[in-house]
Amino acid sequence: MRLTDLLGYRVTDATGTAVGRVADVRVIEDGLRIDGLIIVERHATQLFGYERHVGPALLRWLVHRHLGGVWYLPWRDVAEIADETVTLRSSRAELQPLEELARY
Template identity: 40%
Template structure:
């Protein structure tokens, strides 16, 4: 599988309701060792939503200060985004991701701590 097989795929819950599309794939660095990189990146879950631009702006990050108007717009745009734990994914096929749970059981994605490069 490739990342592009997931990104943009339609996400459907247990009852066949659409939750939008896969906007991002959250990775956690606790997989099997990958050479010099160390622990590999494992899929932790999916960020799903109806609005494409919301998570790409980066204003949903913790510790990022946005002008209040931008922050408010970003919040409105991302209000329907949900985090799907990978364990709830039943099937990925033909640009469609099927879940074992219901859409209203899912929570909003937790903001990740920092922007890339901010730590160095």
């Protein structure tokens, strides 16, 4: 499987509740290990950084309105990938909003 294959996959939590879709893959700086997935609630689309804490407030608001919730899913919290679906080990409520993720 290629990393780009994950883009657009459905994401469900441990109870089977829909969370959203994979919008991006975050890798460790060496480029060889997956750190986690960026999940968007409504639309799996290309992200330009405005879903985080950069850019004008109005533009960020519009992006969040379009995407819905945007979360970071650490790779260690992925339970299974099958049938174009990523299943979490935990619940949706335990996901960290992307805006709260420290920059690096």
